[in-house]
Amino acid sequence: MQEALTIGQLAARSGVAPSALRYYERLGLIRADRTGGNQRRYHRSELRRVAFIRIAQQVGVSLDEIRSALDSLPASRTPTAEDWAQLSTAWREGLTEKIRLITRLRDDLDGCIGCGCLSLRRCSLYNPGDQLANEGPGPRLTVPHPHRPSG
Amino acid sequence: MQEALTIGQLAARSGVAPSALRYYERLGLIRADRTGGNQRRYHRSELRRVAFIRIAQQVGVSLDEIRSALDSLPASRTPTAEDWAQLSTAWREGLTEKIRLITRLRDDLDGCIGCGCLSLRRCSLYNPGDQLANEGPGPRLTVPHPHRPSG
DNA sequence: CCTTGAGTTGAACCTCGCTTCAACTTGCAG
DNA sequence: CTGCAAGTTGAAGCGAGGTTCAACTCAAGG
Numbered sequence: 001m002q003e004a005l006t007i008g009q010l011a012a013r014s015g016v017a018p019s020a021l022r023y024y025e026r027l028g029l030i031r032a033d034r035t036g037g038n039q040r041r042y043h044r045s046e047l048r049r050v051a052f053i054r055i056a057q058q059v060g061v062s063l064d065e066i067r068s069a070l071d072s073l074p075a076s077r078t079p080t081a082e083d084w085a086q087l088s089t090a091w092r093e094g095l096t097e098k099i100r101l102i103t104r105l106r107d108d109l110d111g112c113i114g115c116g117c118l119s120l121r122r123c124s125l126y127n128p129g130d131q132l133a134n135e136g137p138g139p140r141l142t143v144p145h146p147h148r149p150s151g
Numbered sequence: 152m153q154e155a156l157t158i159g160q161l162a163a164r165s166g167v168a169p170s171a172l173r174y175y176e177r178l179g180l181i182r183a184d185r186t187g188g189n190q191r192r193y194h195r196s197e198l199r200r201v202a203f204i205r206i207a208q209q210v211g212v213s214l215d216e217i218r219s220a221l222d223s224l225p226a227s228r229t230p231t232a233e234d235w236a237q238l239s240t241a242w243r244e245g246l247t248e249k250i251r252l253i254t255r256l257r258d259d260l261d262g263c264i265g266c267g268c269l270s271l272r273r274c275s276l277y278n279p280g281d282q283l284a285n286e287g288p289g290p291r292l293t294v295p296h297p298h299r300p301s302g
Numbered sequence: 303c304c305t306t307g308a309g310t311t312g313a314a315c316c317t318c319g320c321t322t323c324a325a326c327t328t329g330c331a332g
Numbered sequence: 333c334t335g336c337a338a339g340t341t342g343a344a345g346c347g348a349g350g351t352t353c354a355a356c357t358c359a360a361g362g
Contacts, residue, residue: 008338018339019321027319037328039339055256059249060211063319088260095257099250102210106246108203109239159308169309170351178349188358190309214349303362310357321346328339 004033004041014050021050029053029067059098155184155192165201172201180204180218210249 011018024030025040030049032040049070056066069091162169175181176191181200183191200221207217220242 006338017321020319022340023320035328035339037339038341039328052256052259055252055259057319058211059253059256060209091260092257095253095260098210098253101206102246102249102253105203105206105210106243108206109242109246157308158310168351171349173310174350186358188309189311190358208349305362306360308358308360311355312353314351314353316349316351318348319346321344323344324342326340328337330335330337332334 003044005044005047007032007040007042010042010046010050013047014054016050016054024050024053024063027063027067029063029070059095061094154195156195156198158183158191158193161193161197161201164198165205167201167205175201175204175214178214178218180214180221210246212245 005013007018007021010016010021014021016024021030025032030042030046030053032042032046035041052070053063053066056069057063156164158169158172161167162172165172167175172181176183181193181197181204183193183197186192203221204214204217207220208214
């Protein structure tokens, strides 16, 4: 097995610091074999897991959520393919929602902030159908809080 | 001016805790007028700013980046519309990149993780053109780290 | 006036996602 | 076999993004 990676190699290849990789391992996000001298040796497939982790983080997914997703994977052998389909579907919805949010953000930029008037005094005239422009008494935002205990 | 909002009202309407709103103010993300008795009174347009902040956070943008964007806005009067156009463009690129990442993530889920084999032993056969499957010696990830000092 | 709920401040504290440090061990090149 | 970079651990520290607390003030109804 000349394919095993040291932590330094995985770090270099993934762009993630060794300390972060150890941290991920403690959280159960990735795993490593050990040499006789207790040093970590990574299967090359871990590189893919790390890539997945980093990308998910970039779009605002917490390590805990990522672990949940990763936990439901081939820990044993047979992947119970239907469970994964459900997992995949759940994530798909979340990701689609993220895309919706980003698009909304971008539209805000272009439509209102982009024109220099965040104050809405004039923008509301220009964006009659805008959801966010609805600032009278009524429904409110339902965007979940990323850093709240019981959010 | 019956349109001014108390902090409690803004909190209720935006779904953001009063403590968070004060925190945002300290960071210069939002602003408030004061009553004679020193209490905050928010213009209704702040609701839109808060919405913007929350949405941006959801997709992994830091408060500091958000402030930078918001700072370049009608602090004085004339918005120097061309500067905003540049700002808007810069954000557009970042957001487009986020969408790319999310799509990649979703494809990973559907194409490889979704099938239950994150190990790539079989997936690489099914995804010959996959960028992330390139795990031999060569180029590596360039996804920036969200929580690193000099990332 | 008095009460009471909402608001004020600063300081302390919390979780997340790491990094840094100290003290020590492995593993490989020469 | 030596030397030294690279690895190991646990504990402490850090920055972001807030929450909680104590002590106090404001605002509106009765």
